[in-house]
Amino acid sequence: MPNIVSTPMHGVARRLTRTLVVGGVATLLLGACSSLLDVDNPNNVTPNALDNPTAAGALVNGAINLNANALSSMMNAYNIISDESFQTGSRDDYRLLDTGGLDINTNEYLQASYLVAMRARWISEQAMQKVAKFQADGSLADPQLLAQAYLMGALIYDEMGNMYDDVAISDRTVAGPNLGEMNMVQVYDSALKWLDLGEPIATGDNHANIVGLRARVRFDRAVWLMLNPPGTTPANPLVNDPQAVADATQAISEMSGDYIYDLLVDNTNSGDDASGGVGFEMNSRVEHTPDTAAFVTIDLTNKKPKAIIAKDPVTGLVDAAAVKMIGRFIFASDINHPPMAVVSKREMYLIRAEAALAAGDNATFDTNINALRAIDGKAAYTGTGPTRLQLLQWERRINLVFQGRRLNDMYRFGIKDPRWLSTSIAVRKPGCLLPIPLLERDANTAITGTPVCQ
Amino acid sequence: MPISGRYRAALTLLVLPLMAALAPVLRAQDAAGVGTIEGHVRAQGTSRPVEGAQVHVVGANMDATTNADGVYRIANVPARDVQLRIRMLGFASVTRNVTVQAGSTQTVDFTLSASAVQLEAIVTTGTAGATEVKRLGNTVATIEPPTFAPIRTASEMLQGREPGVVGLSSSGLVGEAMKIRIRGNASLTQSNEPIIFVDGLRINSSGASNANATLSNLDAIDPSTIERIEILKGAAAATLYGTEASNGVIQIFTKQGSAGPPKWDVTVSQDFSNYPTNRIDDNWGVPTRAGQLDTLKKLWGRNDLALYTPFSEPLQRKYFETGSAQTVQVAVTGGTQNLNYLVSGNYSDDDGPWAAEKLGGLAQDVVRRSGGRTSVNFFMTPKVRLGAQATYSNTYANRPQYGNNIYSPVTLLEFSKPDLGNCANSDPTGTDPDFGVQAPGVCKIAGNPTGSPNAFGTPRETAQKLAEITGDRFISSMNLAYMPTASLNVTGLLGVDYLSQTVTNFQPFGYNIDGVIGDDVYGDKGIQDTNNRQITLDVKANWTRDFLTSFNSAFLAGVQGFLTKVKYPGSFGYDFPGPGISRTDAAGTQQAYDGILETVNGGYFAQDQVAYKNFLYLTVGSRYDYSSAFGKSAAGVLYPKASISFVPSDLAGFHVPSVSSLRLRAAWGKSGRQPSAFAKFTTFAAQTGPSGAGLRPDNLGNPDLKPEVSTEVEGGTEIGFLHDRIGIEATYWKRRVNDLLFGLQYPPSGGFTNAQLTNVGVMDAHGTELALRGFVVQTPDVSLEAFSNIAFLKQKVVSLGAAPELKTGGSYARIRGYIREGYAPGEFFGAKLKQVPAGSLPYDINKDGVPDTEAEMLAFLSVPRDYTAIFNGSVIMTEDGINSDLGKPTPDYTGSFGANINFAKNWRVSSLFEYKGGHYTYWCLICGFRNASPVGTNSKLFAQTRATLLNPASTAQQRLDAAKVWANDLASLTPYQGLNEVSNGDFLRFRELSVTWLAPRSVASRIGGRDVSFTLTGRNLFLWTKYQGVDPEVSYVGGGGQVGSDGSYVNENFVESIDAFGFPLPRRIGLSVRIGY
Secondary structure, rough: OOOOOOOOOOOOHHHHHHHHHHHHHHHHHHHHHHHHHHOOOOOOOOOHHHOOOHHHHHHHHHHHHHHHHHHHHHHHHOOOOOOOOOEOOOOOOHHHHHHOOOOOOHHHHHHHHHHHHHHHHHHHHHHHHHHHHHHHHHHHHOHHHHHHHHHHHHHHHHHHHHOOOOOOOOEEEEEEOOOOHHHHHHHHHHHHHHHHHHOOOOOHHHHHHHHHHHHHHHHHHHHHHHHOOOOOOOOOOOOOOOOHHHHHHHHHHHHOOOOEEEEOOOOOOOOOOOOHHHHHHHHHHEEEEEEEOOOOOEEOOOEEEEEEEOOOOOOEEEEEHHHHHHHHOOOOOOOOOOOOEEEEEHHHHHHHHHHHHHOHHHHHHHHHHHHHHHHHOOOOOOOOOHHHHHHHHHHHHHHHHOOHHHHHHHHOOOOOOOOOOOOOOHHOOOOOEEOHHHHHHHHHHOOOOOHHHH | OOOHHHHHHHHHHHHHHHHHHHHHHHHHHOOOEEEEEEEEEEOOOOOOOOEEEEEOOOOOOOEOOOOOOOOEEEEEEEEOEEEEEEEEEEOOOOEEEEOOOOOEEEEOOEEOOOOOOOOOEOOOOOOOOOHHHOOOOOOOOEOOOOOOOOOOOOHHHHHHOOOOOOEEEEOOOOOOOOEEEEOOOOOOOOOOOOEEEEOOEEEEEEEEEEOOOEOHHHHHHOOOHHHEEEEOOOHHHHHHHOOOOOOEEEEEEEEEOOEEEEEEEEEEEEEEOOHHHHHHHEEOOEEEEOOHHHHHHHOOOOOOOOOOOOOOOOHHHHHOOOEEEEEEEEEEEOOOOOOOOOOEEEEEEOOOOOOHHHHOOOOEEEEEEEEEEEEEEEEEEEEEEEEEEEEEEEEEOOOOOOOOOOHHHHHHHHHOOHHHHHHHHHHHOOOOOOOOEEEOOOEOOOEOOOOOOOOOOOOHHHHHOOEEEEEEEEEEEEEEEEOOOOOOEEEEEEEEEEEEEEEEEEEEEOOOOOOOOOOOOOOOOEEEEEEEEEEEEEEEEEEEEEEEEOOEEEEEEEEEEEEEEEEEEEEEOOOOOOOOOOOHHOOOOOEEEEEEEEEEEEEEEEEEEEEEEOOOEEEEEEEEEEEEHHHHOOEEEEEEEEEEEOOOHHHHHHOEEEEEEEEEEEEEEEEOOOOOOOOOOOOEEEEEOOOOEEEEEEEEEOOOOOOOOEEEEEEEEEEEOOOOOOOEEEEEEEEEEEEOOEEEEEOOOHHOOOOEEEOOOEEEEEEEEEEEEEEEEEOOOOOEEEEEEEEEEEEEEEEEOOOEEEOOOOOOOOOOOOOOOOOOEEEEEEOOEEOOOOEEOEEEOOOOOOOOOOOHHEEEEEEOOOOOHHHHOOEEEEEOOOOEEEEEEOOOOOEEEEEEEEEEEEEEEEEEEEEEEOEEEEEEEEHHHHOOOOOOOOOHHHHHHHHHHOOOOOOHHHHHHHHHHHOOOOOOOOOOOOOEEEEEEEEEEEEEEEEEEEHHHHHHHOOOEEEEEEEEEEEEEEEEEOOOOOOOOOOOOOOOOOOOOOOOOOOHHHOOOOEOOOOOOOOOEEEEEEEEE
């Protein structure tokens, strides 16, 4: 036995042993003190804090900011599918979208947009529920917060219908089933329900926004019904929804000047997903570039837009509406975070004009289209030059540019992006939108059915 | 700063019991007479003095270390019969009985015989105090730093020296952090880095990252201060370290002072490095238009260019240079028998082989480190030793944006296509007859001469960006050892590791000097501070006693705690008002960040080791651990262990021909890995925006969360032959990790889109480690020591419960490693070319679902086609989409071999070769870019293929042949991720070579020195591999470089075999001069 020498304990050692035993016990007791484990980590908010009425503002702001984020992320995936922009960068999954391959459910930009959209949906619903409860309890200091919560809930549901073929509605860990591709009209119905609840509460701009968004949702719902089931171009692509027209008329009366309700994305909102948001991807990283056939010229050195060249089909001059609406997106003061339009007076005129055209009421069409053109000082349309249908398509294209309307317009008007491959889903099945991403399908056992759009 | 109650409590834990124990002792100091022991220590066979041998008086806190002459001296030894034991790694230990007489000096010389088996070496990590290796049933590997090896960092010291311990180099960027893996991966989502201690103090060994360039905090430790490193390889050995130890434990022991007059050691080194350009393909392009051809002739000054004729420019090599690094290390040690000290300082300046200055920006490739260390040991009495260590280090790193990063000048040079080069921005009117070209490859004012992908910027612009990491680190500890009797030993340690690190990114106002880049052209700056304070408290008592007649017990009990607090404030601003300003508060838009993370881990442990005679040892022990990650009311976790060691060769009468030592051992134990601090709780994070501060769902939370638990069993043997001149060590181990912490993705539609850590399943691993060492020749003139080791590893994800598989790389489509049941973690899945009948090609241009025939393809290729025509639209047919099994990212085996030779009395040559292999798949992402991406496509083979496809003069058959090359060798990335991107990653690398001349004493004395040596070193001298990329050690991300926003280490753990835009490891040649005074 090496190096171990047994030494009889003497008195000192015994005292030592006792001391050590006492010390050891004290050590154990002190170590067990739970205060050592009670650490201070003030970085986040716990769930019960959201039940405090003072959290109403934070909930609604969270919904607004996440909706802004979601719009930025969704437009990043969506714009490049349509002919509004095309791929110029390095990322392969943009190329898939650009060439009409929007049915690939592993696409990273689809996934990124879906994640942010689902987060926005959930927090918007939380905001509606909790703030409505505060209102019922009489503890809500500012009822306009509830109106804004309904506005955000309706917005994200409307955008889900416009962007995705199908969605699932789950809650935290509880998986919810998908609505089904043929049932997506329900998201518009939900949006309308909330807007109806919000409308009596809202005042001022909130009221204009709610009524305007309701017009938009009704219009988008009609477009969805027109394009589904997907696979054909509708014989009559025009929407004439009287309730949409009525809401648009009401909204116009409440909107002054060139009224646009924007959601603003700040720097902390971008980069919250796989991309940096549409502004960064388009204007800084230049992964995609605005359409050079109709919209802009670009600097061949850096592929950034140099000038807006979109021509007004009526006058043949550079279209002032295009200069404004494209310009505010690509030449924004903060190019990484351009404004994300939600509701505009321009769109209200377009809804009324289209309904009139669908009804064969050229005079009303001209009245509304010229009211729209007057916003930018453009010459009135008198029936010469482009047809009314052509003019409607053009005005929609530039007045709603980068707002997530173009792909459905292309589908219903039978327009194909020259970059779409003939074998792509965009060509084969007009009306098909982005699918539920694989990430959701893998995680959600409640999802059933096989996508129609594949 | 006031001390909080928590830290007062921690201090009390250490001081109270020790002071209570000390008080009576200090009154009862031994007043007996003392004497001195001194002598020489030499190596048997060579008769060379042995430097660094530890001479120890058994049963007392009295030690000495031999100097370069092999001389030791221990004063104040109690005048009585004592045992003197001498140990030295690589030699058999020797024990002598010595009678010390008061006032006299005993001379005791030793001759040590080299031993390839180290059963009597002393280890202290994870054991009951200082323990002989043979008493442990588990392996405790010991690495002695090779004296003259080409080692500049602590990480390099670990690389290739111990089977099962792997240093993953990451890449050849100067300062890039190495990842350390021991026995593979014991966790899917938590860090697989071992925990690291320095002299008993746990340190923060995480890496830092800036702009995808990583920096190791472990490497802030001056390698010259390291005396030895002990490694616990897994749960069977690391149980006493409890939670977080399942990936092993590395303990670094630093050099301590030795008694005597001051002795100075000075080392000055000069290294040169360069990249092995033979493995880097030039940048290729193909002129396809007449106007383009004219421009290119002017731009490159080449009249030999022709349409449809590939040409190349060395755009990457042009920015390489010979790197230069200087290192100075100074140490002085001395003292009395009662108090010794060691003070050292170091400075190193490493300017890597990337020629940053040629781009004229703020980006460089330099890493500078400096620091100092003080160690004092005070032997208050023969029974009480008080030690204190303090280390300060400063780190400065300035490297370019790097890795998979479109704003990296390195990446943009790799992307650059010489056929797209132009100086248009120097000739905006298009009227300059020189096309804006000043000289070949250089524009007069601005432009994109290299033809980098237009949208992203030019290398010159992105080199304007500054990416710095600065760090100040202070490591200090105080330890007390008290041995009231020969059988009782109490030790305590209290220490702190404080790291203040700042990561700065700055792009100046107007840095878009070529008019290409568009990102924040009015400048921006981001600062992220990290203030990391880690406190270690460790108190333990070790009581040894004999009982019955043949038994001995060594009982250990103690408490250990780690208190970590990290604060990370930061700010960001963009749009500066003008040039020259670099403050975030001067920017037009400003943001501030803040955060605090505090965690406390701690536990009690106890162990008893029972020995029967001197050949059988049984150890049982356990640790009970708490962690703040589970809340203050959560119960702890018990980690038990047991081991047995049997040494037949210590049995009386043992005789097996040629076998001089034999030991059999087995161990079983558990250890854990806890989740990140908040993973258990549901939280909402701030979601700011112009409308005001809001909230968003953040962490879903899991109240049932618990640590993942690793259970490991190992068995092995050590066998010595021919008087231990040849030794074999073999270990088989098997590990199961239960309750795997997995990032379970709940339906994103539930609102909480981040994956939630959940205990879901099981991962298994097993392996074998073999080490062979032999002292082949031992004569006074020549000695030769050869060594070889190999470690086999198999890992499999057994179960993920109900969780879906997990893709590594997040949503990034180009990375397709998977955590999937039944496969190795990180297994690659991607596209594999469809096998087609003879006469057909794996193309479906006509989209009829059937492979096109050669006749159909000939018809299609009867006219010129660009490569996109046989790429876009999923026209290439694959076997199973992108779901074919392409291989695993970890090799079956890793190992090293080498030799140390002494000859001609004063010459030493040491070498180390390292290898990996066996079903080892390396994913070359950069190859995919250079072969098939629109922003790359600049490889030679691509240029040749494209030229053939486009050239109107090509025949259809030539285009068909080109199409075959395209499908079989080039087509990659979406929608064919993995196709032509994976290849065999096996390699053999000549890692280290050193040639040392030890100047004769007569020469040294002429310059007043004690000893002088000159060493010529080489590192990473040669690489043998079939890997298609530049280097199978270039990894997607370096150590500590990619931790997910949810705290997940999945990417850090499993994208290690993906090569993306990194520099190859540079060859390094150096000269060191060491002088001792």
